[in-house]
Amino acid sequence: MDGSYRLRRQTNRWARFAEVGVRLVPVVSADVVVRAEVFGHNGSAVADDAGDSDAEAEAREGAWYALRELPADVRGWRVEITKIVVAPADTGPGDVKFAAAQAVWQALRHVPSRPPFTGEDGNPVFPAEEAPDRGL
Numbered sequence: 001m002d003g004s005y006r007l008r009r010q011t012n013r014w015a016r017f018a019e020v021g022v023r024l025v026p027v028v029s030a031d032v033v034v035r036a037e038v039f040g041h042n043g044s045a046v047a048d049d050a051g052d053s054d055a056e057a058e059a060r061e062g063a064w065y066a067l068r069e070l071p072a073d074v075r076g077w078r079v080e081i082t083k084i085v086v087a088p089a090d091t092g093p094g095d096v097k098f099a100a101a102q103a104v105w106q107a108l109r110h111v112p113s114r115p116p117f118t119g120e121d122g123n124p125v126f127p128a129e130e131a132p133d134r135g136l
Contacts, residue, residue: 001024001107001108002107003021003022003103003104003108004019004020004021004103004106005100007019007095007098007099007102007118009118009122010122013121014092014122016090016091016095016118016122017086017087017090017095018085018086018091018095018098019084019099020059020062020081020083020084020100020102020103021081021082021083022081022100022103022104022107023079023082024078024079024080024107024108025077025078025080026076026077027076027077029076030067030075030077030078030079031079032063032067033078033079033081034060034080035080035082038056038059038083039052054096055084055086055096056084058093058095058096058097059081059097059100060081060100061100062097062098062099062100062101062102062103063081063100063104065097065116065129066079066100066104066105066112067104069101069105069112069114069115069128070112077104077108084096094123094126097126098118101116102116112128115127
């Protein structure tokens, strides 16, 4: 199953942007991987600077966040991050994580009970992280 999500939000202070694509494969034990060509949109096959490394880490965090929010009996998915698009001037902390989580849920057609949201300042808010750890 494939999914993608594009975060586009304009606040009174700045714009927020991130796009993430995922492919989900059923497995026995959940896993998250980033494909080598994830940054192919900018002509490179691998992360080419610290910003891309940060985006990769956020995409992983977002995918794990999404998996933890699934019911325990349906968490057996391997999430392959297939695409990450950022805009250096408009992508802030948490934007790629937000888009990755939404892409996973979009692929599964799942609506989480406590979805992340963008606050008034445009920053992503992840309410499940404030709850006790439920493990995976």
